[in-house]
Amino acid sequence: MSPAQLNGSCRLGKEVCIDCKVRFMSICSALEAHELPEFDVLIQRANFAPRAALFAQDQPADAVYNLTEGVVRLYKLLPDGRRQIIGFALPGDFLGLAMAERYGFSADAVDTVSACRLAREEFAHYLDAKPHLLRRLHEYTTHELSLAQDQMVLLGRRNAEEKVATFLVNWRDRWARLTGKAVTVPLPMSRQDIADFLGLTIETVSRTFSRLGKDKTILIVPDGIRVLDPQRMERLAAA
Amino acid sequence: MSPAQLNGSCRLGKEVCIDCKVRFMSICSALEAHELPEFDVLIQRANFAPRAALFAQDQPADAVYNLTEGVVRLYKLLPDGRRQIIGFALPGDFLGLAMAERYGFSADAVDTVSACRLAREEFAHYLDAKPHLLRRLHEYTTHELSLAQDQMVLLGRRNAEEKVATFLVNWRDRWARLTGKAVTVPLPMSRQDIADFLGLTIETVSRTFSRLGKDKTILIVPDGIRVLDPQRMERLAAA
DNA sequence: CGTTGAGTTGACCATCGTCAACAGGAGTGG
DNA sequence: CCACTCCTGTTGACGATGGTCAACTCAACG
Numbered sequence: 001m002s003p004a005q006l007n008g009s010c011r012l013g014k015e016v017c018i019d020c021k022v023r024f025m026s027i028c029s030a031l032e033a034h035e036l037p038e039f040d041v042l043i044q045r046a047n048f049a050p051r052a053a054l055f056a057q058d059q060p061a062d063a064v065y066n067l068t069e070g071v072v073r074l075y076k077l078l079p080d081g082r083r084q085i086i087g088f089a090l091p092g093d094f095l096g097l098a099m100a101e102r103y104g105f106s107a108d109a110v111d112t113v114s115a116c117r118l119a120r121e122e123f124a125h126y127l128d129a130k131p132h133l134l135r136r137l138h139e140y141t142t143h144e145l146s147l148a149q150d151q152m153v154l155l156g157r158r159n160a161e162e163k164v165a166t167f168l169v170n171w172r173d174r175w176a177r178l179t180g181k182a183v184t185v186p187l188p189m190s191r192q193d194i195a196d197f198l199g200l201t202i203e204t205v206s207r208t209f210s211r212l213g214k215d216k217t218i219l220i221v222p223d224g225i226r227v228l229d230p231q232r233m234e235r236l237a238a239a
Numbered sequence: 240m241s242p243a244q245l246n247g248s249c250r251l252g253k254e255v256c257i258d259c260k261v262r263f264m265s266i267c268s269a270l271e272a273h274e275l276p277e278f279d280v281l282i283q284r285a286n287f288a289p290r291a292a293l294f295a296q297d298q299p300a301d302a303v304y305n306l307t308e309g310v311v312r313l314y315k316l317l318p319d320g321r322r323q324i325i326g327f328a329l330p331g332d333f334l335g336l337a338m339a340e341r342y343g344f345s346a347d348a349v350d351t352v353s354a355c356r357l358a359r360e361e362f363a364h365y366l367d368a369k370p371h372l373l374r375r376l377h378e379y380t381t382h383e384l385s386l387a388q389d390q391m392v393l394l395g396r397r398n399a400e401e402k403v404a405t406f407l408v409n410w411r412d413r414w415a416r417l418t419g420k421a422v423t424v425p426l427p428m429s430r431q432d433i434a435d436f437l438g439l440t441i442e443t444v445s446r447t448f449s450r451l452g453k454d455k456t457i458l459i460v461p462d463g464i465r466v467l468d469p470q471r472m473e474r475l476a477a478a
Numbered sequence: 479c480g481t482t483g484a485g486t487t488g489a490c491c492a493t494c495g496t497c498a499a500c501a502g503g504a505g506t507g508g
Numbered sequence: 509c510c511a512c513t514c515c516t517g518t519t520g521a522c523g524a525t526g527g528t529c530a531a532c533t534c535a536a537c538g
Contacts, residue, residue, distance in 0.1 A: 097381050206487080209486095
């Protein structure tokens with residue numbers, strides 16, 4: 001499947017806002033039941049294969065997305081190719097906050113992704129008519145800003161072990177909010193993705209995982225980890 | 240003057256929104272002329288001596304601030320005392336975006352600071368009645384988020400020289416927007432502040448300044464620098 | 479089976495942090 | 509007016525954390 005070219009069998013008639021599984025985790029929770037049909041006509045379902053691009057940095061920002069399924073990595077590139085992942089988006093997350101002419105970062109699917117696509121202009125006009133939705137969006141944005149500030153502390157002032165532990169704890173908690181608590185934490189993204197998120201190299205991430213594994217702090221399983229010593233893990237993350 | 244204890248001779252009658260020098264650089268630019276008097280009654284002028292705290296992380300967030308004068312450092316502390324400065328605020332900047340129960344970071348005056356203080360609850364209610372102000376605030380927040388994402392790239396993926404150069408270029412440009420272009424860029428904050436903003440130590444910042452000085456890329460002057468080779472500077476910052 | 483790509487591990491090294499000494503200016507008090 | 513302290517910033521020597529380079533394993537896939 002080619003990147004950014006898709007949605008075959010979707011839009012099966014049943015995929016309407018009122019049935020949306022992530023409605024109450026997304027900005028759509030601000031909408032009243034009677035507003036859902038009118039919102040429905042604004043959105044378009046889009047599916048993305050693993051590694052497909054939702055959008056790319058500096059492209060004209062003609063759409064925003066509400067993620068309903070899968071994991072998306074958001075990243076910025078320096079001219080020489082260095083990459084910083086600024087976040088991983090999960091179902092319920094809103095992409096394209098900037099509402100600028102062009103995207104400030106790139107977004108692509110880590111695994112199979114579904115999202116509601118809204119034309120930016122249309123969405124902006126709809127927002128003008130719905131102050132309660134704008135208010136919800138603003139709350140969401142300030143929350144994102146707060147997470148970004150936490151990430152600055154992590155990138156600027158924590159060592160490799162603290163970075164990895166913090167990442168794993170945060171990811172486990174986000175995952176638990178979606179699917180409930182589980183012993184095994186899936187890690188759909190690659191080691192390279194984790195490294196680029198934490199400001200490390202792939203080797204350092206790998207070594208730190210191994211060390212935490214030898215510690216019996218975590219157990220490394222295919223495509224994920226199991227937290228064996230949550231106490232020690234949280235202590236490392238809090239430090 | 241003791242921290243967080245102040246405003247003596249302020250509120251001289253003339254200090255009303257309509258005369259505000261930074262009105263068009265702040266979120267107040269969203270207000271119509273006829274709304275200024277009603278906004279005026281919500282605000283309270285506050286002055287802060289150098290090093291005084293505007294507010295501290297985890298304190299109840301009972302006020303937000305609109306900066307009118309001076310420089311404020313915003314920072315987070317780790318339990319063991321490591322500090323990450325998440326930004327420097329200048330006149331026109333809005334502090335307390337989170338609108339949460341408690342402040343997510345600390346803010347204190349770098350030099351002499353003046354600000355408009357608004358009770359958070361009152362401001363929230365006023366926002367409910369003024370969608371255009373909310374909209375402006377949302378634009379401001381997304382801009383801050385975008386800056387935070389740039390800072391993540393800087394912290395995660397740039398070396399010391401690039402960090403320092405990027406900081407100086409950005410600071411020069413922000414300063415120029417306030418006071419017009421000038422050969423000398425004042426640096427009211429300490430080396431320690433710069434280090435904690437860039438995820439470096441004070442020694443590395445000092446050495447990098449010295450090296451850029453020996454290069455003739457910059458000239459180090461008391462409480463500031465002069466950019467001698469803007470081209471080279473921008474090249475380092477863009478890298 | 480051979481190839482490919484992700485992940486792991488080891489050896490070595492560079493950048494930046496740590497520790498320490500020192501310089502210079504501001505403020506204080508004899 | 510000078511001696512003294514204090515504080516910030518600079519510089520040097522050394523070391524540790526994490527990066528670089530390379531070899532290797534293993535699973536997936538044709």
